[in-house]
Ligand code: ADP
């Protein structure tokens with residue numbers, strides 16, 4: 001059985017999508033200002049891809065959204081609520097994040113990787129957590145891997161476990177930070193297909209990616225960042241077919 005063709009996230013298993021509104025976001029690390037007033041609107045149920053050169057601040061934007069980094073200024077609203085006012089567990093539940101390097105616990109089984117944070121954050125019983133985890137694993141095509149350790153999985157499978165883990169919290173928004181950058185080329189497609197399915201199922205997503213094909217196909221909006229500012233944003237056609245600035249044209253010449 002090819003799990004990739006059968007895996008799919010059901011729209012009816014997703015919670016209500018949330019919107020994200022970022023206004024004037026700034027971030028300093030010591031004396032260095034790395035975000036210079038970022039504005040970003042992600043309507044509920046839409047997908048925004050953030051592209052741009054390394055060091056431009058893409059990860060920092062995502063990390064400020066779920067408060068892995070503290071913002072220096074500006075506001076971030078999750079469905080109208082200021083994220084700086086939400087407690088950590090509420091924020092972790094409402095905003096899921098998927099990282100380049102998966103961040104799975106190596107000494108725990110796949111299912112424990114999902115149920116442990118789920119039980120801690122959502123405070124549900126072991127049995128209920130297991131049921132949710134198995135349903136999510138099934139959606140990403142990995143139900144049969146529930147009891148193995150992550151080290152026995154391919155990179156693509158690990159990333160699908162990380163996505164299942166994030167989804168198990170029933171987040172209103174999902175953040176992806178170069179989720180396919182660490183994968184062998186042949187494993188990228190399956191993970192992108194899963195992400196595209198999520199986007200089509202109506203999940204609100206912010207996706208930092210170097211995969212321009214994915215951005216073109218799956219994004220409602222594309223944002224080009226450089227040196228801590230949003231240089232251009234628009235539809236995929238605006239960004240890829242009608243770039244307005246030399247900075248974006250130069251970037252696209254390098255990556256396309
Ligand atoms: P991108 O994801 O676009 O590659 P980042 O958001 O990771 O960019 O980084 C933006 C800038 O902030 C870079 O200059 C980076 O060196 C700096 N930076 C990121 N994290 C830290 C940190 N924890 N301490 C100091 N500087 C940081």
Ligand code: MG
Nearest residue numbers: 058059060177
């Ligand atoms: Mg980054």
